Amino acid sequence: xxxxxxxxxxxxxxxxxxxxxxxxxxxxxxxxxxxxxxxxxxxxxxxxxxxxxxxxxxxxxxxxxxxxxxxxxxxxxxxxxxxxxxxxxxxxxxxxxxxxxxxxxxxxxxxxxxxxxxxxxxxxxxxxxxxxxxxxxxxxxxxxxxxxxxxxxxxxxxxxxxxxxxxxxxxxxxxxxxxxxxxxxxxxxx
Numbered sequence: 001x002x003x004x005x006x007x008x009x010x011x012x013x014x015x016x017x018x019x020x021x022x023x024x025x026x027x028x029x030x031x032x033x034x035x036x037x038x039x040x041x042x043x044x045x046x047x048x049x050x051x052x053x054x055x056x057x058x059x060x061x062x063x064x065x066x067x068x069x070x071x072x073x074x075x076x077x078x079x080x081x082x083x084x085x086x087x088x089x090x091x092x093x094x095x096x097x098x099x100x101x102x103x104x105x106x107x108x109x110x111x112x113x114x115x116x117x118x119x120x121x122x123x124x125x126x127x128x129x130x131x132x133x134x135x136x137x138x139x140x141x142x143x144x145x146x147x148x149x150x151x152x153x154x155x156x157x158x159x160x161x162x163x164x165x166x167x168x169x170x171x172x173x174x175x176x177x178x179x180x181x182x183x184x185x186x187x188x189x190x
Contacts, residue, residue: 008039011118015045017083017094017130024049024120024156024162027080028175031166032080032118035176036053036138040183043074066100069189073101073109078186079143083119083132087177093152094134102141110141114189116182117152118175120159146185151178 014032026044033042040055049065057063062070073079083094101110111179117134119127131150138145151174153159159168 004033004120008080008187009190010040010077010183011075012042012078012080012182013045013072014042014080014082015047015097016165017047017081017091017097019048019093020189023084024122024153024160025084027160027166028118028153028156029080029082030164031172031175032082035172036105036179037176037183040179041162043072043076044062045069047097050097050100053096053103060093062100069097070101070109073113074169075089076113077118077190078114078182079110080116080118080182081134083117083127083130083134085119085123085125085127088129090130090137091134092111094130094148095137098137098141099133101180102137108141110143111140112140112144112189114144114146114186116146118153118178118180120153120156122155122157124154126154126156128152144189149178151175 005182014029016027036042102108121127135145159171161167
């Protein structure tokens with residue numbers, strides 16, 4: 001990639017698939033925003049207020065919060081999703097956001113959108129199974145999910161302080177490398 005392309009600002013919309021105020025996944029997105037390369041502008045969108053997907057509601061027009069979400073995705077060059085893992089899978093909050101953003105199928109804001117996935121969990125697998133299921137959903141939405149590197153923040157309760165700051169230096173360093181790779185990935189499609 002040419003240096004001039006690397007210096008172009010890339011707009012990334014990020015969201016955490018958790019509604020919990022003290023979410024490790026919200027915290028990892030804040031760390032990503034802090035550690036992002038200069039040319040990567042990360043805007044965090046809170047999924048609070050997005051209703052459960054319902055085709056009857058959609059037929060009446062997208063609720064305001066859903067319309068805001070879809071517009072934010074449409075305006076972004078790429079997505080960054082921090083997903084927890086619940087019961088060995090992607091949580092309902094994450095999947096619901098993807099379901100709304102996949103509509104209407106041929107004109108959805110997710111169509112041909114480059115995506116990066118990461119996740120944080122107190123468990124040993126760091127949301128690996130949730131991320132895997134989410135990758136399957138992106139096959140259907142025709143989104144370009146970055147295959148490598150993966151970032152699985154395991155034992156998250158040991159890597160963040162009580163204020164939600166990422167304090168583990170090895171994880172901070174790897175997150176920085178991940179964000180460089182995401183920048184390169186999104187450049188391939190913009």
